[in-house]
Each structure stands twice: as C-alpha cells, then as structure tokens.
Amino acid sequence: MMRILLTNDDGIYAKGIEVLAAHLRTIAQVTVVAPDHERSAAGHAITLWDPLRVSTVDRNGAFFGYAVDGTPADCVKIAIQRLLKPKPDLVVSGVNLGPNTGTNIIYSGTVSAALEGAVLGIPSMAISLATFRQPRFAVAARVARTLCLQLRQLRLPPEVVLNVNVPNRPLTQLKGVRVTCQSRSRWLETFDQRRDPRGRAYYWLKGGRRQRDPAPDSDEQAVRRGYVSVTPISIDLTSHKHLDALQGLQSKGSAL
C-alpha cells in the first residue's frame, strides 16, 4: 500500500486536511504531520533559532497525527527526517482554503510544504480549493485522490512538484484537468497606517484588487473556466531561458 505524508498550512485542526485524510485513507496509509496552528503566508521559512515541539493529536476518529509548533516546511522536514520510517512515497499538502495561483504562490505555506517534499526527494503535490466561502473540500479531496493514483504510474521529475487548484463547484461540473503555467496575476497590496492606544503608528498589510494576467494557458484562467489546474513547479529557480541574455555580465577578474 502507498504511504502518504499529509500536511497543510491551515493547521492540523483545519477542515481541509480532515476531509483530505479521509479520502486518501481509501488508497494509502496516511500519516498527518501539520502545524499546530494556522501558518498561512509562511512561505518557505524554516525554524533554526528555536527547537521544535511535536505533540500527538487525536482528531476524534478523523485521524491521529502529529502537530508541530513550526512552519509547513518544518513539518515536512521533521516528518521525513525523524518521524516516519520508512520514508513516504508521496507528500500531499492541503486542502488549502483559498487558491494558490499566480505570483502569490511564492508566499504559500501549502506550496512550500510540497516543495520541501521535492527537496527531500519525495514526489509531492499541493492542493488548493479556489474559494474562501462555502468550500467543497470533498471535491478537492476527490481530485487529489485521483491524482495520487495517477502519480503511481507517472514518474515526476525529481525537482518538480504539482501545484493543483480546484474550482469550488460540484464534481460533476468540473470540466476536466488542464496542465497550466503559473500566471503573473497578483494582489496589489497596500499598508494601512493605524495608531495604537498609546498613539504610536503601526502598519498592516491589506489585500487590494487583483491584477489579472490574461494568459489563456495559466493556472488562474483554467480555474476560472471550470478546470482543475495542475502546474508543474520546480525547486530549481534558475531562469534557464535568460542565461544567454545575461552573458554580458561575465567578465575577467581585472574588470571588478
């Protein structure tokens, strides 16, 4: 039987991970290792300065898992390096409440947990539900289950992770699966300036309107049109297509 490490960034008590655990348990032996509270926008932070604590959590029949007082990437590291023997066959991160599409996936703890799986050499997938209201987690969990079964046949290249986004609609209304590119869409944020009770200024990041990338083959457009978006993303950040254009920066030591 396949062994799956399941994590997320909404925390071990989130509904999305509970529903996903139930679905994946029908095809795999599932171990949950997740943050002890919400760690959205944790990016790929890891904890070096402080130690980590691990507690066992019984989600009342839903699952028995490990809560870590660290980031999503910490959870995957400690799960694979210390808690799970043997190593899992697959790392799945989600179901995230909210889309992980466009430029903003760089902040996502959900996506970073999956990228950490790839760093450690395990095929990995992040799965997000593209809504913040009335989430149909069971639909996304069903899609994740189907993709996990497919990943038993299809070998992912070692540096590649699947970033999956599911439209929030009934399963029968999903139009299919599209392999997409990350769009350049992003939130145009601002900072509120406020005053504390002592009159001193503080600032708070505030989501603004969405700057939309109209590229038709993108993650965002696929979801908007009712398709499950599957974007292959890589832990190799090199912009290979720009290597030639930058040759002009090469120089001899004497030019420095």
Place this chain on the structure above:
Amino acid sequence: MMRILLTNDDGIYAKGIEVLAAHLRTIAQVTVVAPDHERSAAGHAITLWDPLRVSTVDRNGAFFGYAVDGTPADCVKIAIQRLLKPKPDLVVSGVNLGPNTGTNIIYSGTVSAALEGAVLGIPSMAISLATFRQPRFAVAARVARTLCLQLRQLRLPPEVVLNVNVPNRPLTQLKGVRVTCQSRSRWLETFDQRRDPRGRAYYWLKGGRRQRDPAPDSDEQAVRRGYVSVTPISIDLTSHKHLDALQGLQSKGSAL
C-alpha cells in the same frame, strides 16, 4: 542619481549591510529598510496576522535607516508600498554572511527579499559572501557596486533576479564573473532529539554534511573555482520544460 533600496536578512545591525551601504552610497541614493533582528531562513514568509512596526535607526554615521519587526520580504513590501516615494530603481539584498547557492536558496531571506523586489516590478539583486569566517565584506560590496552600475545598462527581464555569490578572497584574486545555474547541492540535515528540564522531548534542526552537485556550470562550482557567481533566478516557478511530459494528467471532467 540612481535610487537603491537596501535590505538583508541578517538584520539592520549586521556588518554586511553597513559595508554595502557605504559602497553603494558612492553611486546612488541609498535607503536602508531591514529587519530589526536576524531573520535567516525566513524564506518568503510575510506577516499577515500581526501588524508591523517601523523604527528609525541611526547607525552612528554609517547610515540612517528603517528597522521593521518583520521578515525580509515584509521589509521590501513596506519600503516600496509605503516608505519610499518615488519607488527605487533597484533593490539590493545583502551582503549575506554565508553562501546562497544550491537547493538551499529556497530558505534564504536574503534571496526572498530580492525576489520580492521583482514581484513589485523593481530590478533586484541578492548578494552573499561565501564564508562564515573572517568575512571580506568590502570585496562583496565592491562587486555589488560594479553589478549595480552594469544593471543601469542591461535591462533585467521583469521576473528575473540576480543571485550573486562572491568567494571570500581579496579582490585581486577574484578570477571574474560567471553566469551560472543553481546547483542541486544541499545540506543533508538531521534533527537532534533532546530533553528539556522537565524531561520532555524537543527537536532541533542540525546541519549535516553537504551533498555536492558536480555540475560544472553551477553557482557552487564557480565560487569554489574563485569566480563571482551570478545566477538568474525567477519568480515564475513553472517548470516549462516539463509541461509536455505531464500532458498525460489532462483529462475530461468525467474521468474525475
């Protein structure tokens, strides 16, 4: 005169940012906005749950800057969205104490600060000194200055950031500049298990040995051979070269 936003992840009181500020001030108007304490391995985390505080810091003649109680990416966001008018021409992050090469750049606050510059549409560079001992910050700062001058001529593609690593040797012993790829080298970490004074377990991430990628055109090999390594890295995480290989995942809705 060019306007540069200078930040780092070692914090506003670090030596590396002080030396870099002094060098860049000879070619640009420099504004320093940096974390109020060390935030190494912060990755691309941003602060959503809490507000941010900004304090002015006078580094006794070295520079006058802004300290932020957030991550490196927070610093760049608040600098560009709120503190600096007009926006800077360039974001420079560093000089980091320690190399940022190989797979581990995914954890780097230094690199993430530069990537945040690109998210906000500003040409950006991360600069790191490949040592942890007896750092020659002035050499790295001199290299950064040269590259900043070159970036006035060469237009970086909007999604691309320069990740620069400088060998820790005298300027006259640098062999030149090489445009490189990110290597797959990484630290093989483990977790120490210890007991607190009450006898309860805690875990601490521990650097292990380095798994080295022998690819000759890589960041790590260039630095080892005495060259400044310049790797173009991208905020577009799509693995374009694997899009075709994954077409088998596409399906119609009825297959879900």
